[in-house]
Amino acid sequence: MKAYGKIDWAFAAGRIPFLTHGREPEMTSHDKIAVLNLSGEEAVLEICIFYEDEAPKVYEVKLRPRRLKKIRFNDLIDPEAIRMERNFSCFVKSNVPVVIQYSRMNTGSGTNAEMTTMGYPVDE
Amino acid sequence: MKAYGKIDWAFAAGRIPFLTHGREPEMTSHDKIAVLNLSGEEAVLEICIFYEDEAPKVYEVKLRPRRLKKIRFNDLIDPEAIRMERNFSCFVKSNVPVVIQYSRMNTGSGTNAEMTTMGYPVDE
């Protein structure tokens, strides 16, 4: 299969909700990206987190060929964890083309709210 | 009418909610794609479902000319059903240009949450 997708993706409206209610793990508040690697090679992602008032931090995540990976932002802990309720943006650079979708579940007020958008392929 | 749209689409953040509440069918939890065939020919879709830890599976769906079809992922059962609460991504290849929008309704916490995004046209 042709390696469909793009190598550079961005989205801007990240924020990990602090408040959470309901059955775990289905209803746990979170902020995440889902990455689909349609290529035949391992994808090595450089995830760069931007802040309003501090220099960006870089995280590395790997992804098998012809597989997907959902990455919850609270699982990114090296070099440092992203604090909850802090605004951040995300820029992802991959060695092979991938497709990235952003989504959030927020159960902070007792029921679940969900939102999603395809990322923006900045190398277009 | 010109055959508007693209032939290859992808989205990454699929997951069929397990929990559901409320009046059927309006409030039943589901994950789906809506496919619009603006062309004058039948569309034959090859829907390829990707997983985190298993080889992709292919499903075939047909769609009349100048019509739409909403495809709930729990209706894809041949070669095998997609298990609920399992992460998946979706790549669709069509023989004619189509337009694909992804959406989810999740009534798992008692009220309805909804989210949607246009798919990503990977053949751009």
Next chain:
Amino acid sequence: MKAYGKIDWAFAAGRIPFLTHGREPEMTSHDKIAVLNLSGEEAVLEICIFYEDEAPKVYEVKLRPRRLKKIRFNDLIDPEAIRMERNFSCFVKSNVPVVIQYSRMNTGSGTNAEMTTMGYPVDE
């Protein structure tokens, strides 16, 4: 100002919710598009509604220069109203470039769910 935008837009996942709760008009369930006309000319929109099992229907809507218009689908009544809880897709053709965003509010289970996506610019 340059006439930014595209002339042909589509989205696929339309459906007017039947159930509704709460204060009107803020909380009334609806399905809509918001159209922004950045050009200096009147925009004449040909809105084509597609169904799963019936031929498409065409509606005409006009839009002043440098203004927006939100169009609730239940306001499209000539040549015929769109029935509630019926799946539809939408293709819009404009005489001047516009920008179109789709959104839904569904208060059917007692609280409000909302979802939105930019339309897909089919003439790209």
Next chain:
Amino acid sequence: MKAYGKIDWAFAAGRIPFLTHGREPEMTSHDKIAVLNLSGEEAVLEICIFYEDEAPKVYEVKLRPRRLKKIRFNDLIDPEAIRMERNFSCFVKSNVPVVIQYSRMNTGSGTNAEMTTMGYPVDE
């Protein structure tokens, strides 16, 4: 780093919710854009707000290099505040490439609804 992104962005479906419930600031109803400046220069944004029945108004917002800014529309007060529950669209012109994502939180019916979409890059 290359200056990824686009200089002109639009979205159409703005509306600041009037009703709000729950803990502040996490659950306060709002309408906003998140802007990511991946470039090495300060971004100067000209935010143009369009209405259904009135001439557009222009606001200026600045953004540091390699930082993000979340802009709640109720914080735009010069030359005039945007009234709540009034439909508006937004066109942003930047001096350097940026990435813009739109989102809303609406807690008007007692629990939170959220929706988001990438803006539309009108200079493509």
